[in-house]
Amino acid sequence: MFSDRVDFDLQKNQLTQVLEQKREQGTEVIDLTLSNPTQAGIRYPEEELKEALNESCSFHYAPDPRGLRKAREAVAQYYADRSCSVDPEDILLTSSTSEAYAFLFKLLANPGESVLIPRPGYPLFDYLAAMESVRGVPYTLHFDERWVIDLQELQEQVTQDPRALLVVSPNNPTGSFVSKADWTEIAELCSPRSIPVICDEVFFDYPLNGTSRGFDPVAHSDFPSFFLNGLSKTAGLPQLKLSWILIRGPENFRESVRPRLELISDTFLSVQTSVQEALGRILELAPQVQRQILERIRMNLSTLRSIVANTSVDCLRLEGGWNAVLRIPRTLGDEEWVTALLEEVNVLAHPGYFYDFPGEGFLIISLLPPPDDFNRGVESMLDLISHRP
Ligand SMILES: Cc1ncc(COP(=O)(O)O)c(C=O)c1O
Numbered sequence: 001m002f003s004d005r006v007d008f009d010l011q012k013n014q015l016t017q018v019l020e021q022k023r024e025q026g027t028e029v030i031d032l033t034l035s036n037p038t039q040a041g042i043r044y045p046e047e048e049l050k051e052a053l054n055e056s057c058s059f060h061y062a063p064d065p066r067g068l069r070k071a072r073e074a075v076a077q078y079y080a081d082r083s084c085s086v087d088p089e090d091i092l093l094t095s096s097t098s099e100a101y102a103f104l105f106k107l108l109a110n111p112g113e114s115v116l117i118p119r120p121g122y123p124l125f126d127y128l129a130a131m132e133s134v135r136g137v138p139y140t141l142h143f144d145e146r147w148v149i150d151l152q153e154l155q156e157q158v159t160q161d162p163r164a165l166l167v168v169s170p171n172n173p174t175g176s177f178v179s180k181a182d183w184t185e186i187a188e189l190c191s192p193r194s195i196p197v198i199c200d201e202v203f204f205d206y207p208l209n210g211t212s213r214g215f216d217p218v219a220h221s222d223f224p225s226f227f228l229n230g231l232s233k234t235a236g237l238p239q240l241k242l243s244w245i246l247i248r249g250p251e252n253f254r255e256s257v258r259p260r261l262e263l264i265s266d267t268f269l270s271v272q273t274s275v276q277e278a279l280g281r282i283l284e285l286a287p288q289v290q291r292q293i294l295e296r297i298r299m300n301l302s303t304l305r306s307i308v309a310n311t312s313v314d315c316l317r318l319e320g321g322w323n324a325v326l327r328i329p330r331t332l333g334d335e336e337w338v339t340a341l342l343e344e345v346n347v348l349a350h351p352g353y354f355y356d357f358p359g360e361g362f363l364i365i366s367l368l369p370p371p372d373d374f375n376r377g378v379e380s381m382l383d384l385i386s387h388r389p
Contacts (some may be wrong), residue, residue: 056277067093
């Protein structure tokens with residue numbers, strides 16, 4: 001009765017079952033996987049946001065499938081603030097980054113064709129690809145003091161006619177920004193073969209080392225490429241459901257993409273009007289939220305580094321984003337570690353395989369939880385790991 005697109009294992013895994021039991025029993029669980037900024041004790045400029053959304057509430061509906069011009073101009077301003085000049089005509093609004101991927105897969109790939117996705121990487125890619133009947137083929141990031149793309153493997157993979165290459169910068173969960181060298185190599189591999197690059201920058205505004213974000217790929221995108229971002233991370237407001245696609249590359253590429261993406265978007269018209277009307281003001285307020293999140297993730301990272309220093313746990317070098325990767329002893333499998341953490345010390349962490357790490361020995365934790373919870377959670381985690389033979 002059902003299509004292969006939803007042929008996933010729908011059983012609750014053991015970790016979810018233990019978690020539900022704990023919550024039913026009223027046990028306090030420290031959630032080191034928290035990724036929802038609205039539940040992390042961030043102070044939002046609520047009055048200003050309410051005012052902006054109230055003022056923009058309209059009973060008149062005049063949709064533009066690309067998004068209202070004034071909203072696209074606000075997004076262009078976001079890039080101008082990054083010293084990148086972009087044309088609002090090359091911007092298309094979506095209701096989420098997930099929807100942006102769905103639109104781009106519809107645009108670029110026929111059923112059964114493939115897109116290259118980073119591994120380790122964001123778990124939703126497998127689902128997003130499957131929902132569009134597209135195959136996600138992983139390319140590898142190796143850790144060697146920092147995360148680097150396996151370019152030799154990628155050179156081979158681009159010859160297999162993938163319909164797009166996904167780059168996530170900074171990548172979730174490895175926290176690695178795409179380097180200028182990797183970006184140049186990617187352009188050289190993809191551009192002659194007309195393989196568009198989709199660059200997901202949802203964590204771009206969250207660099208962990210100092211204030212500089214370093215290299216900006218948008219400023220170096222004269223080949224067919226798309227950039228994705230949105231309010232969910234940039235303004236810490238996932239509930240407003242507004243993201244965007246920026247089209248980059250030669251004029252003839254952008255001209256051929258625009259009407260096709262517009263057709264896809266016109267079929268759904270999914271972005272609500274008042275959030276579009278208020279977007280300029282929301283993006284003006286976003287730095288207030290970004291500053292707090294940056295302070296939070298930097299503080300938690302520093303706590304984490306000092307707790308794991310000189311232990312059997314290693315926090316891998318991170319450049320940006322909200323997650324940290326921990327290398328842990330392989331005396332237990334990752335699944336066994338996370339189950340033990342939850343069952344014995346009431347701490348929730350993600351196993352590496354959740355993000356498609358190739359082997360055992362990795363845990364992923366979020367840097368977003370309130371500092372007290374984070375501190376207690378990491379201390380308990382370390383206590384358990386260091387006392388387990
Ligand atoms: C790499 C990456 N892309 C996209 C998203 C989702 O963004 P959105 O809420 O806009 O769909 C996430 C969420 O964590 C993510 O990690």
